[in-house]
Amino acid sequence: PFDVLIVGGGPAGAAAAIYAARKGIRTGIAAERFGGQVLDTMAIENFVSVQHTEGPKLAAHLESHVRQYDVDIMNLQRATALVPATEVGGLHRVTLENGATLSGRTVILSPGARWRQMGVPGEDAYKNKGVAYCPHCDGPLFKGKRVAVIGGGNSGVEAAIDLAGIVAHVTLIEYDADLRADAVLQRKLASLPNVRIVTSALTTEVTGDGERVTGLTYRDRNHDTLHEVALEGVFVQIGLVPNTEWLGDALALSPRGEIEIDHRGHTSRPGIFAAGDATTEPFKQIVVAMGAGSTAALAAFDHLIRLAPE
Ligand code: FAD
Numbered sequence: 001p002f003d004v005l006i007v008g009g010g011p012a013g014a015a016a017a018i019y020a021a022r023k024g025i026r027t028g029i030a031a032e033r034f035g036g037q038v039l040d041t042m043a044i045e046n047f048v049s050v051q052h053t054e055g056p057k058l059a060a061h062l063e064s065h066v067r068q069y070d071v072d073i074m075n076l077q078r079a080t081a082l083v084p085a086t087e088v089g090g091l092h093r094v095t096l097e098n099g100a101t102l103s104g105r106t107v108i109l110s111p112g113a114r115w116r117q118m119g120v121p122g123e124d125a126y127k128n129k130g131v132a133y134c135p136h137c138d139g140p141l142f143k144g145k146r147v148a149v150i151g152g153g154n155s156g157v158e159a160a161i162d163l164a165g166i167v168a169h170v171t172l173i174e175y176d177a178d179l180r181a182d183a184v185l186q187r188k189l190a191s192l193p194n195v196r197i198v199t200s201a202l203t204t205e206v207t208g209d210g211e212r213v214t215g216l217t218y219r220d221r222n223h224d225t226l227h228e229v230a231l232e233g234v235f236v237q238i239g240l241v242p243n244t245e246w247l248g249d250a251l252a253l254s255p256r257g258e259i260e261i262d263h264r265g266h267t268s269r270p271g272i273f274a275a276g277d278a279t280t281e282p283f284k285q286i287v288v289a290m291g292a293g294s295t296a297a298l299a300a301f302d303h304l305i306r307l308a309p310e
Pocket residue numbers: 007008009010011012013030031032033034035036037038040041042043044045046047077078079080110111112113114115133134137138243246275276277278284285286287289
């Protein structure tokens with residue numbers, strides 16, 4: 001068995017692996033796709049101390065840093081179940097899709113999350129070419145330009161307020177007849193001069209010139225008419241889904257499916273820790289996930305040194 005078995009090889013899992021391995025304990029990391037969401041992004045300009053990098057480059061650095069240590073990297077392995085130990089100090093088991101079972105005296109879960117997509121023509125084709133999912137990350141790339149935010153929940157309205165301070169104009173598009181964000185956010189949004197709110201609207205297509213986004217089309221659901229909006233960017237804010245379906249009821253999840261953790265990365269099960277976008281940590285960012293991964297590894301080490309010797 002591993003002393004620390006990590007599931008997920010994004011920024012959180014990589015940081016956890018480095019911190020665990022540096023304690024000289026047996027560390028393994030299983031990942032469906034080492035690198036995680038970082039692989040899907042191009043410009044990264046908020047990875048503190050690195051002014052500019054690209055996702056695939058950062059992912060390669062994550063992996064080469066982990067490989068500096070004696071860590072068992074099991075890439076392209078998808079976990080399908082977690083069976084927590086029945087007693088404190090017992091082994092936790094993780095089943096893989098290929099039928100193998102891994103076990104750990106502690107487990108760190110860092111399976112990350114995925115942005116819910118609209119699933120309309122043009123969305124995939126123009127990803128990173130005008131279609132974006134993270135206003136904290138990509139907002140400044142649209143300075144002085146026109147953008148749309150899709151989704152009128154808290155994240156959509158927060159994104160629209162945030163972007164309105166950077167870009168020239170924001171069109172917020174909501175499917176329902178009303179926005180669902182908190183009233184205080186809606187009031188703030190309504191006070192901004194460069195925001196237009198469109199409700200009862202279904203986005204049907206992202207359009208472009210082959211290189212970059214040039215607009216979007218939405219259907220007015222009340223009048224069944226199509227409308228075009230000329231713009232340079234589309235921020236999709238219809239939900240971030242944690243990759244936790246496979247955990248079933250093995251540990252406590254929030255109503256949104258996020259793994260409940262405390263400030264040391266403890267989950268509801270002793271000896272099982274979690275970090276990154278899959279958890280209740282409110283801010284989903286690379287540096288935040290790395291900090292959480294190191295926290296979880298140090299907490300796992302703390303847990304191990306208190307267990308009876310093997
Ligand atoms: P992830 O990166 O999601 O990694 C999860 C890992 O778990 C992956 O290895 C995955 O394959 C694995 N996994 C999932 N399920 C299983 C399973 N069942 N079994 C085994 N392995 C599994 N953040 C910034 O700070 N700056 C940016 O500029 C930025 N830009 C972004 C642009 C885009 C397009 C996207 C999508 C995100 C961006 N982010 C950015 C957010 C950032 O990528 C995430 O906050 C960060 O990657 C979260 O790290 P994580 O380790 O928690 O999860």
